[in-house]
Amino acid sequence: PALIAAFEARVAADEFIEPKDWMPEAYRRTLTRQISQHAHSEIVGMLPEGNWLTRAPSLKRKAILLAKIQDEGGHGLYLYCAAETLGTSREQMIDALHSGRAKYSTIFNYPTLNWADIGAIGWLVDGAAIMNQVPLQRTSYGPYARAMVRVCKEESFHQRQGFDIMLAMANGSPAQKAMAQDALNRWWWPSLMMFGPSDDNSPNTAQSIRWRIKRETNDELRQKFVDATVPQAELLGLTIPDPALKWNEERGHYDFGEIEWDEFYAVVRGEGPTAKERMKARRAAWNDGAWVRAAADAHEAKRAARSAAAAA
Amino acid sequence: PALIAAFEARVAADEFIEPKDWMPEAYRRTLTRQISQHAHSEIVGMLPEGNWLTRAPSLKRKAILLAKIQDEGGHGLYLYCAAETLGTSREQMIDALHSGRAKYSTIFNYPTLNWADIGAIGWLVDGAAIMNQVPLQRTSYGPYARAMVRVCKEESFHQRQGFDIMLAMANGSPAQKAMAQDALNRWWWPSLMMFGPSDDNSPNTAQSIRWRIKRETNDELRQKFVDATVPQAELLGLTIPDPALKWNEERGHYDFGEIEWDEFYAVVRGEGPTAKERMKARRAAWNDGAWVRAAADAHEAKRAARSAAAAA
Amino acid sequence: MSDILFRSLLELGDDSLILAQRLCEWCGQAPSVEVDLSLSNLGLDLMGQATLFLGYAGEVEGKGRDADRLAFHRDAEQFRNCLLVEQPNGDFGQTMARQFLFSTYQLALFEGLVGSTDPRIAEIAAKAVKEVRYHADISADWVIRLGDGTEESHQRMVDGFDWFWRFIDDMFAVDANQRALIDQGVLVDRAALRPAFDARVAEVLAEATLPAAQPVWQVGAGREGRHTEHLSHLLGVMQQLPRAHPEAAW
């Protein structure tokens, strides 16, 4: 209890908790779940964009997309490392992902159907991720906070690249503009869902805020995202697919329609439109690569044995 | 020896030998090799055309091509059946194919690189096959001869369809005409190789002719093919890629250049440009389908057991 | 009204076309030569249906597009096929699961369309219904054979069907704009076919010793042009040549 009190005081004083520091088990568990889920999201998130990498329509767009996906893999690595400092190995985390015990962001269970989806992902999905992640740069767990500093810097770059694709298409041929609008129609609601259940249905929020794992509620972040994004859509000349959307002078915010929570919970359960494809791809990559990882280990062992023999 | 004499007399009298008749072991062996090789050629021959089936440029062409490939599969089946009457099972023959002991026509180890190749295969490859096969309708082994009657009828249909593709492309856009010429350039020499080594290097020909397994020599058939095909190329307005090609008034035949026998023997050895792809595809189909064949057998056994139990 | 009829004919033609294209991918790859030929038969029937429905669709549209133009020069979001038929082949079991679900649906549909008040539709359906009855039978046979075969084949069929349960409602979806054509007897109300479909599926799954259809979140809306990621890949292959040479005749 003295330990707990000291811990809570440090957190309240906005000090960073470091791996070697004492921390409550629930804090460790919550953080491990959150960071590994975030890491998995980066890795699974490579797939919907990878779906268009081989079909990117210009050399420049292809190179930018490849570099972006590479950044996501890099983020996944930092985050796995951050989570490992809490005592769970990467293998364990990956196993939890492949067996369906661990989650990843629901957004990546939606399909990428045309090239504008790559723009929409950068603009909306990375945009929403930034809203979620900027406060995490000040999260109470040091390794996580430091990983997020790096992640956030790259994400805002990705968001601008995505917006740039949307801009080119919104100002392109009628077919391109139609693709851009279609992408917005399909990605808008899933992006709003990225902030999680509404505050009424998010029982852990208070605890997470007290521990400075979160710093704002789901609904607060969602509102921020809507407020920031609507003017961007106007700039693009695209229509957000929500008839209830309108500026509320009194609140100083946009009002917007109700999310289809049935769909949200189905996707969380793993029944999203593209969930089977995503898990199949991840499992196949992992299983197909098993012989490579085993060979690398075997070679390393041989090499070490030879060095030892030479030294003896 | 009396048996041999009687056998040779029947063959010389153009009677059919039937499965239950006595026949020399060498005759049985030669025929088994030839018929199974022919069957394998039909089955492997589905692959180069299958390479363009999913990309056929019109609904009509796609349907015609699918039906054609289906015919080839059918030919493979008749021929496997004919070979089975000589005492070798289909499994054994397929195993010989997959292990590389059995051969198939060298022509199918060349790639199909554009849609005109589908035309060229019909026109040239089926054309050459017909030259080879028409005499086999009178071959001495009854089941083989009867299979060839059916095969030949369909092949000449295929040849006309192939010529029709060439005609459409030769009269099409400049790009289409270029594809047609390119296809002819690539398929001409391999088609001439289909008739096998020159008579000087074909030691078994005499025996095969005596047994009425063959009825004309390789070089005779090759000359027939050239004589028949040159005017067709002229009709198409395409150029046969052989500077030595010219009409020889005296012989009453076309003279033509020397085949690259090094290449021929390399392809026979299994080093053709697309040989690895073909064998990989066949082995994969067979291995991937093992569970299906096993399940069908298991189900059949269960069903039989249930019938027996019901009858008891 | 003619644009609704056009769209409805696209639904019919695209279903057959896309599934035929998937079956073409099997060519030369099937578990035995006999199965190869059998899959080609299904493919040829479906291609014939597609040609007739798309040809009629082009006439109804009246903009000079023939069946080839419609097949080879539309983007994915303009296709109106159900999501089921565009799903990848997977293994042979998965292909047969897909075929059984689709042919069972299509048989019920065509049995209805034989009585369409549109004589062209009735005529196409009358020809196709015999073909489809065979498709439904042969695929049901395979489902039973593989479901009640070996342990491995049973598991593969469970996994095979598992891929598809999310796409069943989509197959039966009816657009509000199609109501008038249904009322006129031009189209069949697909929703009304559902109970018979469910019963037949349950019957075959039971005989195959396979678990019943799984109640999972249903993914829409192929009929509105929102597809899965697989369709644009399929079209990329199918349309490669006509798109590269848009004005050529073949």
Place this chain on the structure above:
Amino acid sequence: MSDILFRSLLELGDDSLILAQRLCEWCGQAPSVEVDLSLSNLGLDLMGQATLFLGYAGEVEGKGRDADRLAFHRDAEQFRNCLLVEQPNGDFGQTMARQFLFSTYQLALFEGLVGSTDPRIAEIAAKAVKEVRYHADISADWVIRLGDGTEESHQRMVDGFDWFWRFIDDMFAVDANQRALIDQGVLVDRAALRPAFDARVAEVLAEATLPAAQPVWQVGAGREGRHTEHLSHLLGVMQQLPRAHPEAAW
């Protein structure tokens, strides 16, 4: 002469472009995240080279085609890449065998082109040679690691290399028309690079405990636009969008 230079620049650009496209296919599928990132690095380098060489090719041609036009609007027979780079990825071992063979060749080539009398070529090569030195090293490391790893990985490397031995001469082929440019020091005589290539390959294979290069019939002639069946499939994917919307800017 400028059409020979154009063609030669296509050879350089297409090699890098096609191999980059193959590496893109690995994205999200590699044996580990680290390997995924490493393959992306190679792909990005190659894509950069392709952009520079094809851009220069377009300038030399002088018909207003830029690098994108050349990459996305040529048919297979107009591509001048060697056959090796268009081969399918196979498993990771096969991909590394291909990379090792190609990067070893490309390193020798670019080391020569750094001294090209054409300043644009020299400049591109000077930038690229550092990248390619890394590619050659990292792929040699993998060949050794996997060749001298487990029994399974050893066999997979044997099979992996086996796919490629027929394409080695093709990589080094020189067209008679290119002689003048070689004599002027614009291009490198690829044939002259062969002994060093053979020696390096032999050295790495030996360290990897793998059998030496197999003397098989050599298949030509990618440099003349006669490819394997794989290239048109690759291009169908790569060019799908620009071909469907030929006038769009992205």
